[in-house]
Amino acid sequence: xxxxxxxxxxxxxxxxxxxxxxxxxxxxxxxxxxxxxxxxxxxxxxxxxxxxxxxxxxxxxxxxxxxxxxxxxxxxxxxxxxxxxxxxxxxxxxxxxxxxxxxxxxxxxxxxxxxxxxxxxxxxxxxxxxxxxxxxxxxxxxxxxxxxxxxxxxxxxxxxxxxxxxxxxxxxxxxxxxxxxxxxxxxxxxxxxxxxxxxxxxxxxxxxxxxxxxxxxxxxxxxxxxxxxxxxxxxxxxxxxxxxxxxxxxxxxxxxxxxxxxxxxxxxxxxxxxxxxxxxxxxxxxxxxxxxxxxxxxxxxxxxxxxxxxxxxxxxxxxxxxxxxxxxxxxxxxxxxxxxxxxxxxxxxxxxxxxxxxxxxxxxxxxxxxxxxxxxxxxxxxxxxxxxxxxxxxxxxxxxxxxxxxxxxxxxxxxxxxxxxxxxxxxxxxxxxxxxxxxxxxxxxxxxxxxxxxxxxxxxxxxxxxxxxxxxxxxxxxxxxxxxxxx
Amino acid sequence: xxxxxxxxxxxxxxxxxxxxxxxxxxxxxxxxxxxxxxxxxxxxxxxxxxxxxxxxxxxxxxxxxxxxxxxxxxxxxxxxxxxxxxxxxxxxxxxxxxxxxxxxxxxxxxxxxxxxxxxxxxxxxxxxxxxxxxxxxxxxxxxxxxxxxxxxxxxxxxxxxxxxxxxxxxxxxxxxxxxxxxxxxxxxxxxxxxxxxxxxxxxxxxxxxxxxxxxxxxxxxxxxxxxxxxxxxxxxxxxxxxxxxxxxxxxxxxxxxxxxx
Numbered sequence: 001x002x003x004x005x006x007x008x009x010x011x012x013x014x015x016x017x018x019x020x021x022x023x024x025x026x027x028x029x030x031x032x033x034x035x036x037x038x039x040x041x042x043x044x045x046x047x048x049x050x051x052x053x054x055x056x057x058x059x060x061x062x063x064x065x066x067x068x069x070x071x072x073x074x075x076x077x078x079x080x081x082x083x084x085x086x087x088x089x090x091x092x093x094x095x096x097x098x099x100x101x102x103x104x105x106x107x108x109x110x111x112x113x114x115x116x117x118x119x120x121x122x123x124x125x126x127x128x129x130x131x132x133x134x135x136x137x138x139x140x141x142x143x144x145x146x147x148x149x150x151x152x153x154x155x156x157x158x159x160x161x162x163x164x165x166x167x168x169x170x171x172x173x174x175x176x177x178x179x180x181x182x183x184x185x186x187x188x189x190x191x192x193x194x195x196x197x198x199x200x201x202x203x204x205x206x207x208x209x210x211x212x213x214x215x216x217x218x219x220x221x222x223x224x225x226x227x228x229x230x231x232x233x234x235x236x237x238x239x240x241x242x243x244x245x246x247x248x249x250x251x252x253x254x255x256x257x258x259x260x261x262x263x264x265x266x267x268x269x270x271x272x273x274x275x276x277x278x279x280x281x282x283x284x285x286x287x288x289x290x291x292x293x294x295x296x297x298x299x300x301x302x303x304x305x306x307x308x309x310x311x312x313x314x315x316x317x318x319x320x321x322x323x324x325x326x327x328x329x330x331x332x333x334x335x336x337x338x339x340x341x342x343x344x345x346x347x348x349x350x351x352x353x354x355x356x357x358x359x360x361x362x363x364x365x366x367x368x369x370x371x372x373x374x375x376x377x378x379x380x381x382x383x384x385x386x387x388x389x390x391x392x393x394x395x396x397x398x399x400x401x402x403x404x405x406x407x408x409x410x411x412x413x414x415x416x417x418x419x420x421x422x423x424x425x426x427x428x429x430x431x432x433x434x435x436x437x438x439x440x441x442x443x444x445x446x447x448x449x450x451x452x453x454x455x456x457x458x459x460x461x462x463x464x465x466x467x468x469x470x471x472x473x474x475x476x477x478x479x480x481x482x483x484x485x486x487x
Numbered sequence: 488x489x490x491x492x493x494x495x496x497x498x499x500x501x502x503x504x505x506x507x508x509x510x511x512x513x514x515x516x517x518x519x520x521x522x523x524x525x526x527x528x529x530x531x532x533x534x535x536x537x538x539x540x541x542x543x544x545x546x547x548x549x550x551x552x553x554x555x556x557x558x559x560x561x562x563x564x565x566x567x568x569x570x571x572x573x574x575x576x577x578x579x580x581x582x583x584x585x586x587x588x589x590x591x592x593x594x595x596x597x598x599x600x601x602x603x604x605x606x607x608x609x610x611x612x613x614x615x616x617x618x619x620x621x622x623x624x625x626x627x628x629x630x631x632x633x634x635x636x637x638x639x640x641x642x643x644x645x646x647x648x649x650x651x652x653x654x655x656x657x658x659x660x661x662x663x664x665x666x667x668x669x670x671x672x673x674x675x676x677x678x679x680x681x682x683x684x685x686x687x688x689x690x691x692x693x694x695x696x697x698x699x700x701x702x703x704x705x706x707x708x709x710x711x712x713x714x715x716x717x718x719x720x721x722x723x724x725x726x727x728x729x730x731x732x733x734x735x736x737x738x739x740x741x742x743x744x745x746x747x748x
Contacts, residue, residue, distance in 0.1 A: 051714075055623050058623075058627055059623075059626055059627045059630045059631070062627060062630070062631040062707075063630040063631045065631075066631045066632065066703060139488055141488040141490050141491045143491060152491065154488045154491060155488040155490075155491030155492050156492065157491070157492055158491050158492075159491065159492050159493065159494055160494070161494035161495060161496075162489075162490060162491055162492060162493055162494055162495055163490045163491075163495045164490050164491045165491075166495065176490075176495055177672075177673050177674050177675070178672075178673035178674075179489045179490070179493065179495070180489075183550075183665065183669050183723060183727050183728070183729070184723075184724055184727040185669070185672050185673045186489065188489065188490045190490055204488065204490035204491065206488060206489060206490050208727070209677075209724065210676050210677050212676060
C-alpha cells in the first residue's frame with residue numbers, strides 16, 4: 001500500500017511537471033486522493049502522506065513565487081499546500097478517532113470476555129491484563145483490593161508510594177509524565193477502579209510514548225466500567241458460592257431426614273419386636289394361668305417371670321416416653337437430691353450380677369465418694385443401661401469393670417464402665433448417643449431399639465454431667481460418665 | 488512494572504533547572520572579548536567554539552543525573568572545539584580534530600553509548616530521512632533560487648563532514664533534541680515538546696552570523712530546519728537514540744553544503 005501511494009504521488013507530480021500550467025495545474029488537486037486514502041488506511045499516516053505531497057509540490061510553487069511574485073496561480077498553489085496539510089491533519093485525526101473508538105468498543109468486549117467464567121480473582125486479573133495490553137499498546141498493571149490483601153497483575157509487589165498505591169489510597173487519577181529511564185520518557189497513567197463502595201483498585205498503563213488527554217479520559221471511563229464489572233463479577237461469584245453452600249446444606253439436611261426416617265422405620269420394627277417378646281410371654285403365661293392349675297411353687301415362678309417381663313415392658317415404655325420428651329426438646333422429669341453415687345452404682349451392679357452370670361462384673365468404688373445432686377432412679381437407670389450394654393456387646397465370660405472415683409478438679413464423681421468387647425468403629429463413636437442410631441457391628445451382635453444410650457445421654461445432660469465413649473487397648477469400650485459433686 | 492513497584496515522587500524541577508549558567512556566561516564574555524580584541528577570523532573561531540561548546544555543555548548538564556557535576560562542561564567542550572578549530576585552520580586535514588569531540592562526549596556519557604542495534608536502526612532511519620530532505624533541498628533550491636550542485640573536492644567534503652559531526656550537527660542535536668526536547672517531553676506531550684525544540688533549533692540557525700540573511704534563504708532555512716527538527720524529534724522518540732537525528736542532520740547539511748552560491 002505504501003509503495004502504491006508513493007507511485008501515485010510520483011505520477012501526479014510527473015503529470016504536473018508535464019503540463020504547461022506548472023503550479024496552477026489542475027493535477028495538483030489529485031494529491032488529496034492519496035492523502036485521504038492514507039487517512040482511511042492508517043489514520044495518522046495521512047499527515048506523512050500530506051507532507052510527502054507538500055514536498056513534491058513545493059518545487060512547483062516556490063520557483064513561481066521567486067520568479068513572478070504572488071500571482072493568482074502561485075496563490076492557488078500556496079492554498080493547495082495549506083489545504084493538503086489541513087486535509088492530512090484533519091482527515092488523519094478523524095480516521096484515528098474512529099479507529100480509537102473501535103478499539104475502545106473492542107476493549108470493552110474483551111474486558112467482558114475476560115471477566116466471564118468463575119475463575120479466581122488473580123486469574124481474572126491476569127486475563128484482563130493480557131487482553132488490555134494487546135489493545136492499549138503499553139504495559140498494563142492492575143491492583144484490586146480483595147479483603148485485606150491487594151491482588152496484583154503486572155507486578156510482584158505493590159510498593160507504598162508507587163503511582164498505583166497513591167491512586168488506591170487517594171482515589172483520584174494520576175498522570176506521571178516520566179517514570180524515568182532514558183531519552184524516551186516512560187509515561188504512566190493510573191485510573192482508579194471505582195465500585196459502589198469507593199475505590200476498589202487501580203488500572204495502570206505504562207508506555208514509552210504519549211498518553212494524550214483523550215486517551216486518559218477513555219482510560220478513566222474504562223476503569224469505571226472495569227471497577228463495576230469486577231464488582232458485579234465478585235457479587236455473582238459470591239451468589240454462586242452462597243447457592244452452592246445452600247444446596248449442600250439442603251442436601252445434607254435431606255440426607256439426614258432420610259436417614260432419620262430409615263432409623264425410625266428400623267426403630268418401629270425393633271420396638272414391635274421388643275414389645276412383642278414380653279407381651280408374648282405375658283400372654284402365654286396368663287393363658288396358662290387361666291386354663292391350668294399350678295402348684296404354689298410353680299405359681300410363684302410363673303409370677304416372677306410375669307413380673308420380670310412386666311418390668312421389661314415398663315422399661316421399654318419408659319424409654320419411649322423419654323424419647324418422646326427428648327424429641328420435643330424437654331428434659332426428663334427428675335427428682336433430684338443428694339445421692340451417694342457409690343451406693344447407687346454398687347446396688348445396680350449387684351442386681352445385674354445376680355441376673356447375669358455369663359460375665360465377670362467387677363466393681364471398684366472409691367471410699368468416701370462425695371454425694372451428687374441426682375435423681376437416684378435416673379442414676380440407677382443410667383448405670384444399669386451402661387452395664388447392660390457392656391454385657392450385651394461383649395463376649396460371654398469376659399470382664400465388665402465398673403469404677404466410681406473422685407475427680408479432683410472440678411470436684412466430680414467419675415463412673416467408668418469398661419468392657420472387653422470388639423469396641424466401636426471410630427466413625428460411630430460420635431454417633432452412638434444419637435436416637436435410633438445403631439452401629440452395624442452392634443446390630444449384628446444383639447437386638448436393641450437404639451434408644452438406650454440416647455436416653456442415658458439425655459439423663460446425664462439433665463443432671464449437668466457429661467458422658468463420652470472411647471475405645472480401649474487392646475480391645476473394648478469405655479464409657480465415662482462425670483457428674484458434678486455436691487460441695 | 489514501575490507504576491506498581493517503584494515509589495513515585497513528583498518532580499518540581501523547572502525545564503531549565505541545572506543549566507550551567509556560570510560557564511555559559513564565561514563563554515559569552517570570552518566571545519565578547521574576542522570580538523573586541525581579536526581579528527575577525529580569530530573572533531569567528533572563538534565564537535564558533537564558544538557557541539557549540541555552550542550547546543554541548545548545556546546538553547550534558549541537562550541530561551546528567553546530577554547537573555552540578557557538569558557545571559563546567561561548556562568550558563571543557565569549548566576548549567576542545569577551540570583546539571579543533573585551530574587544527575582545522577592551521578593544518579591540512581586538521582578538521583579531523585573535530586572527531587575528538589564526539590569521542591569526548593561518548594566517554595563522558597556511558598548511557599549514550601548503550602543501546603546497541605537501536606543506534607544502528609536509528610542511524611539508518613535518520614540517514615534516509617536526511618537524504619530525502621537533502622535531495623529535496625537540492626531540487627527545490629536549484630529550481631527556486633537557481634543554485635546548482637557544486638562538485639567539491641573530497642578533502643573539503645570530509646572536512647565539512649568532520650565539522651558537522653564534531654561541532655555543528657552534534658551540538659545542535661545534543662542540545663535541542665537530547666537535552667531540551669527530552670526534558671520537555673518529560674513534562675509535555677510530543678507536539679508541544681517538538682514545537683519548542685524545533686523552534687529553538689531553527690532560532691539557533693537564524694541567529695547564526697555565518698548563515699546568509701537573504702529572505703529567500705531564511706525562508707528556505709526555516710522550512711527545512713523545521714522539517715528536520717520535527718523529524719529528528721520523532722526519530723528520537725521512536726528509537727530512543729541520538730544516532731538517527733545526528734545522521735539525518737549530517738546528510739541534510741552535506742546536501743546544503745553542496746549548493747553553489
